[in-house]
Amino acid sequence: MTDATDNAPSAPQISAEGLFLSFGKKEVLKNFSLNIGRGESVVILGRSGCGKSVFLKCLLGLLRPDDGKLFWQNRDLLKERGAPRELRQRIGMLFQSSALFDSLTVWENVAFGLLATKRMNRAEAYDVAIERLAEVELPPETALLSPAELSGGMKKRVGLARAVATRPEILLFDEPTSGLDPIMTRIIDDLILGSVKSLGATAITVTHDMQSAARIADRVALLHGGSICWQGGVDALAAPEDAGNPSLLQFVRGESRGPLALSAEKE
Amino acid sequence: MNTATRYARHGARFGGEGLRLTGALSLRFTAALGRLTLFTGRILSAVAPPWYGRNFVRQLIEIGYFSLPVVGMTAIFTGMVLALQSYTGFARFSAESAIPNVVVVSITRELGPVLAGLMVAGRVGAAMAAEIGTMRVTEQIDALEALSTDPFRYLVLPRVLAAVLVMPILVFIADIIGVMGGYFIATQRLGFASGSYLQNTLDFLEFQDVFSGLVKAAAFGFIIALMGCYHGYRSRGGAQGVGAAATYAVVSASILILTFNYLITEIFFAQ
Ligand SMILES: Nc1ncnc2c1ncn2[C@@H]1O[C@H](COP(=O)(O)OP(=O)(O)OP(=O)(O)O)[C@@H](O)[C@H]1O
Ligand SMILES: [Mg+2]
Numbered sequence: 001m002t003d004a005t006d007n008a009p010s011a012p013q014i015s016a017e018g019l020f021l022s023f024g025k026k027e028v029l030k031n032f033s034l035n036i037g038r039g040e041s042v043v044i045l046g047r048s049g050c051g052k053s054v055f056l057k058c059l060l061g062l063l064r065p066d067d068g069k070l071f072w073q074n075r076d077l078l079k080e081r082g083a084p085r086e087l088r089q090r091i092g093m094l095f096q097s098s099a100l101f102d103s104l105t106v107w108e109n110v111a112f113g114l115l116a117t118k119r120m121n122r123a124e125a126y127d128v129a130i131e132r133l134a135e136v137e138l139p140p141e142t143a144l145l146s147p148a149e150l151s152g153g154m155k156k157r158v159g160l161a162r163a164v165a166t167r168p169e170i171l172l173f174d175e176p177t178s179g180l181d182p183i184m185t186r187i188i189d190d191l192i193l194g195s196v197k198s199l200g201a202t203a204i205t206v207t208h209d210m211q212s213a214a215r216i217a218d219r220v221a222l223l224h225g226g227s228i229c230w231q232g233g234v235d236a237l238a239a240p241e242d243a244g245n246p247s248l249l250q251f252v253r254g255e256s257r258g259p260l261a262l263s264a265e266k267e
Numbered sequence: 268m269n270t271a272t273r274y275a276r277h278g279a280r281f282g283g284e285g286l287r288l289t290g291a292l293s294l295r296f297t298a299a300l301g302r303l304t305l306f307t308g309r310i311l312s313a314v315a316p317p318w319y320g321r322n323f324v325r326q327l328i329e330i331g332y333f334s335l336p337v338v339g340m341t342a343i344f345t346g347m348v349l350a351l352q353s354y355t356g357f358a359r360f361s362a363e364s365a366i367p368n369v370v371v372v373s374i375t376r377e378l379g380p381v382l383a384g385l386m387v388a389g390r391v392g393a394a395m396a397a398e399i400g401t402m403r404v405t406e407q408i409d410a411l412e413a414l415s416t417d418p419f420r421y422l423v424l425p426r427v428l429a430a431v432l433v434m435p436i437l438v439f440i441a442d443i444i445g446v447m448g449g450y451f452i453a454t455q456r457l458g459f460a461s462g463s464y465l466q467n468t469l470d471f472l473e474f475q476d477v478f479s480g481l482v483k484a485a486a487f488g489f490i491i492a493l494m495g496c497y498h499g500y501r502s503r504g505g506a507q508g509v510g511a512a513a514t515y516a517v518v519s520a521s522i523l524i525l526t527f528n529y530l531i532t533e534i535f536f537a538q
Contacts, residue, residue, distance in 0.1 A: 095406050095409065
């Protein structure tokens with residue numbers, strides 16, 4: 001897995017090598033390796049509870065792997081002090097649960113990163129927040145609401161606006177389109193695509209929505225049993241039988257029998 | 268916890284159940300003390316910019332201003348009952364004239380800080396644990412860190428600073444209200460002359476009385492905020508975990524307040 005750096009056109013921006021992480025006796029990541037290039041959009045697929053969110057939290061330094069290596073631009077995130085903090089400042093993250101601050105209004109949520117790291121004043125940050133809310137099709141009236149007054153899908157979109165607010169280099173999206181209607185899903189997909197294609201960001205997206213994955217991904221990785229069991233170009237989603245991987249085939253077709261079901265039953 | 272059980276098994280071999288239990292409990296206690304020390308250390312190292320003035324002011328209002336009614340009610344009734352009860356006692360050996368002195372000393376040295384501390388622990392400690400606990404279980408604390416904001420600086424420090432600053436003010440107000448409660452009963456029910464009661468109160472009062480009470484108040488403020496934040500920060504597992512955190516925060520803060528009340532009294536007494 002370590003020689004993957006040689007195959008990639010340029011050195012990967014983020015590279016995980018043989019990560020292990022367990023909660024008590026439950027092993028979640030087992031020899032997890034994945035390289036992500038600069039400006040690439042990678043979608044991570046996998047069954048519910050297989051550790052996708054856990055991997056994103058490892059990247060953010062919210063969880064610490066028990067073993068393995070995690071590099072960002074050849075800097076060792078698990079050894080070099082200060083590197084995780086620098087990386088964090090370049091990451092925008094959408095949490096699966098949106099995780100909006102419920103003591104703040106919608107616009108303060110969106111502007112949080114601008115106020116915290118970009119040293120903007122509140123008036124400027126407000127204007128930017130309104131712009132970002134418009135990108136996720138939320139009208140300016142929502143800016144002064146509190147998160148408790150929003151629907152689930154609106155929360156998700158505010159979370160998304162907050163994640164992209166500072167125009168970070170690296171975007172982590174944990175199920176950005178779950179709970180959204182098909183039209184909204186399309187709009188969010190376009191937002192993610194736009195961030196990657198026109199702003200040059202690197203995106204790592206976790207999603208269960210195959211259509212959306214096919215639209216936004218350059219590359220797809222399938223997580224199973226704690227490690228990536230298949231990865232390849234996004235075209236494989238359209239024709240999974242050609243990829244020659246039974247796990248992928250089962251996952252994309254959503255069949256209950258197959259290699260993925262087996263080990264899930266063991267749990 | 269693993270080490271705890273392992274050592275506890277050793278204990279069982281040598282001294283039976285009792286020793287085993289003692290061993291497990293003392294290890295658990297030491298572990299908790301260690302975690303608490305680390306937590307306090309993180310608070311101290313968070314004393315650096317950026318400052319979150321907005322959060323600090325919000326906490327000042329929350330802890331100070333909104334606790335005024337509760338603390339005021341507690342103080343006034345305590346002062347009133349104190350005057351009545353000491354009259355009953357002192358009348359038996361004709362020492363009624365000592366009532367102003369007893370009231371003011373008991374209130375400023377003991378009852379003001381302790382009762383205000385316990386009331387604020389119930390009101391504010393539980394709220395802090397519940398709020399921070401909810402933020403923990405709904406990943407808001409993770410989101411703070413993801414947005415490059417130190418939760419200790421943003422959440423914990425403003426609460427601790429506000430509590431330490433505002434508790435002495437609350438207690439000072441409670442002192443005045445409590446003494447006035449005693450004054451009210453003494454003049455209205457017990458036939459004291461208004462002027463001489465107040466004169467007695469002021470003559471007898473020493474700076475040390477009020478000062479030791481305010482030192483206690485600051486310490487209790489620290490204890491309340493520390494327990495609220497600590498238990499909230501560590502809470503796990505949804506609504507139930509948050510509820511448990513709030514309970515722990517109030518119970519542990521109350522016990523620590525009573526313990527430190529004794530210790531601080533002992534220090535001032537020795538001088
Ligand atoms: N804080 C935690 N404590 C204990 N176990 C955890 C914790 N976080 C995650 N897990 C466990 O790790 C496993 C992976 O969780 P994770 O949230 O990464 O799943 P996921 O792949 O994101 O699933 P989903 O698609 O449902 O969101 C789960 O089995 C979960 O029980
Ligand atoms: Mg998840």
